[in-house]
Amino acid sequence: MTQKVKTLLIIGTVWPEPASSAAGSRMIQLLRLFASAGYRITFVSAAADSEFAADLSTYGVDKESVKLNDSSFDQFVKELNPDLVIFDRFMTEEQFGWRVAEQCPDALRVLDTEDLHCLRRARRTAYKAQREFIEKDLLKEEVALREIASIYRCDLTLMISQEEIRMLKELFGINEKLLHYMPFMLDEDELPVLEEIKPFDQREGFCTIGNFRHPPNYDSVLLLKEIVWPLVRKRLPDAVLNIWGSYPSQKVMQLHDPKSGFLIRGRAESADEAISSAKVLIAPLRFGAGLKGKIVDAMKTGTPVVTTPVGAEGYNWDEYSPGLVDEDMERFADAAVKLSEEKNFWQKASLEGVRYVRDHFSAELYEGLMLDKLEAIIEDRDRHRVENFTGRMLMHHSLASTRYMSRWIEEKEKSRKLR
Numbered sequence: 001m002t003q004k005v006k007t008l009l010i011i012g013t014v015w016p017e018p019a020s021s022a023a024g025s026r027m028i029q030l031l032r033l034f035a036s037a038g039y040r041i042t043f044v045s046a047a048a049d050s051e052f053a054a055d056l057s058t059y060g061v062d063k064e065s066v067k068l069n070d071s072s073f074d075q076f077v078k079e080l081n082p083d084l085v086i087f088d089r090f091m092t093e094e095q096f097g098w099r100v101a102e103q104c105p106d107a108l109r110v111l112d113t114e115d116l117h118c119l120r121r122a123r124r125t126a127y128k129a130q131r132e133f134i135e136k137d138l139l140k141e142e143v144a145l146r147e148i149a150s151i152y153r154c155d156l157t158l159m160i161s162q163e164e165i166r167m168l169k170e171l172f173g174i175n176e177k178l179l180h181y182m183p184f185m186l187d188e189d190e191l192p193v194l195e196e197i198k199p200f201d202q203r204e205g206f207c208t209i210g211n212f213r214h215p216p217n218y219d220s221v222l223l224l225k226e227i228v229w230p231l232v233r234k235r236l237p238d239a240v241l242n243i244w245g246s247y248p249s250q251k252v253m254q255l256h257d258p259k260s261g262f263l264i265r266g267r268a269e270s271a272d273e274a275i276s277s278a279k280v281l282i283a284p285l286r287f288g289a290g291l292k293g294k295i296v297d298a299m300k301t302g303t304p305v306v307t308t309p310v311g312a313e314g315y316n317w318d319e320y321s322p323g324l325v326d327e328d329m330e331r332f333a334d335a336a337v338k339l340s341e342e343k344n345f346w347q348k349a350s351l352e353g354v355r356y357v358r359d360h361f362s363a364e365l366y367e368g369l370m371l372d373k374l375e376a377i378i379e380d381r382d383r384h385r386v387e388n389f390t391g392r393m394l395m396h397h398s399l400a401s402t403r404y405m406s407r408w409i410e411e412k413e414k415s416r417k418l419r
Helices: 021-037 072-078 088-102 117-128 137-142 144-154 162-171 216-234 271-274 293-300 331-342 343-360 369-381 381-387 387-416
Strands: 009-014 041-044 061-065 084-088 106-113 155-157 180-181 208-211 241-244 262-266 280-283 305-307 323-325
Touching: 009 021, 009 088, 009 241, 021 041, 021 280, 021 293, 021 369, 041 369, 061 280, 072 088, 084 088, 088 106, 088 144, 088 387, 106 293, 106 369, 117 137, 117 144, 117 216, 137 162, 144 162, 144 387, 155 162, 155 271, 155 369, 162 180, 208 216, 208 271, 208 293, 216 241, 216 331, 241 271, 271 293, 280 293, 280 331, 293 305, 293 343, 323 331, 323 369, 331 343, 369 381, 381 387
Parallel strands: 009 041, 009 084, 041 061, 084 106, 106 155, 155 180, 208 241, 208 280, 241 262, 280 305, 305 323
Antiparallel strands: none
């Protein structure tokens, strides 16, 4: 008897751009996982097309555009009848989750947070108020009301950081059965090989990288410009900092200053090549959440890192030492200079980064666990949902209130077009 091919629907906030952001790379990793498991995959988004988006057909993935607040999605998803639906961040679950639950009640609903948006927002709020962030700030963050509700409404939520799992369990009381740790997953040919790491003597200068549409990255570059880089240049007058990142705005380009060695480079054709050309990656992040892709990319290329506690969050910096962590900017600058000048110190940090990536981000460590977890929930779906009473309660109210609001917006748009 031929086994039925399982169908996966992924609803994306945007079309994945693996060369532009860590979120884009992670989505491609998920696509590869499910494709290798034999799923027939359809990826949809209401976002506009992007010239930098991945060609999903190369992964055997079908691509469809959908509309927000439009009942055409109901017929689409009913005909597709997926076994599994993954929502790319809580905003897509808010928009489409109730429609999936209504049209395909048996489909497993999975949320991929990428990182906790409410954590990033709460940290940014504390930073703007010039005070220290504490975890209870999350309880006052309005986005947390939406994001935590989304987590409860789904059968499972993929988390990229163990630290964020801890926060969800301890602060919000979320049952660990609803959470699954899924960090970056690198195939064997993507894992670093120590013998292929570019050596200290073939590198020069410093670098940082990050999508400029992401507020923590822009803030980090401002901090570099105003405080960190002047401190480094006092010690190393000829030093150069190459700043790579997609979508640099005019205000970002205005920071370009060749006289001080502060160079805005824009999009990197290859993040690995850009990072591996530098001796040190510096990332003074003052707010943010999740695992920072730039840290993984640096370790993958054997490039030592200097970052802040926010940048290092989610990594086991006690067991491994792929660089230095400090939030005092004078010590931060000193650490960057030390790594760039002391070859033995640099080599040890480089080795530790390579070891960390191989030990913690190999795809084969997580793929089987992920698929087994989904199968276990599918086999016991009814009990799994009954025991998640809070999720059922929130879905009940979502089907009433969100459906009403969406229908109202749809009818309003129809009336506008008829005028």
